[in-house]
Amino acid sequence: MLISYLVPVVLLFMLIAASIRILPEYKRGVIFFLGRFQSVKGPGLIIVIPGIQKMEVVDLRVITMDVPEQDVISQDNVTVKVNAVLYFRVIDPERAIIQVENFTVATSQLAQTTLRSVLGKHDLDEMLSERDKLNDDIQEIIDAQTEEWGIKVANVEIKHVDLDESMIRAIARQAEAERERRAKVIHAEGELQASRKLVEAANVMAENSAALQLRYLQTMSDMSNKNASTIVFPLPMDIMEAFKHMKASPAAQARKAQNGDD
16 A cells, blocks of 8 residues: 555655756756657756757857868879867857757868868968968858858868978978078179278378378288288388389380480
8 A cells, every 4th residue: 555655756856856856057958748849958957858848959169170181282293191180159048059959079070171171272371371361261161151050150270281291391392492592692692782882992092192091001900910920010101102202104214215315
């Protein structure tokens, strides 16, 4: 007799226990009543009638997803392997459950195809140097297509762009050639600036004999310091000027002698 009373009570408690659900702050429950959407509930305590109601739990936190490595042919016909990481979250639990069968798998597949499509429109140099711009382009395309699923794509980051060994060697040779070109240009610019300064210095010395004399003395000092075995005989600049005036061509001497005879 007692057992006949206990069985209904136990079944009632089991039914109540199966009906009680507790969702944390970062989760929501999409409730279906006899197969039709009813409401989105949570967080906290939720009562779900077994057999009549069904609840699908959705996590609202940001999901980090690795996009598998993809073979991409760039616009300049270079084959590279590219992988990325995707950050997204559910902003509308109702659409995330109703509009797509599995929003995680769907977003992953969409990210893979978009990654190949976007990178295939750019050259290898752009993949390596304009990664931030490519990240933004991929994020905008994926976000626009996942909006109807109630998903917000926060960010996309290209992790690695892997090249084969031959392409790596070619890029290294190109970089070395570029460095040599820059070195030659810098050297040529330095020679040009130095020649201009030498011309300016020569003009100053030509206008001022004292500056030329000082330069002459400095050169002798440098020679005596660098090579102690060298003997230098300083000669005043005035004597040099006198020698210059005394020196004349043979034709001038002949004319002078002829004038003297006259």
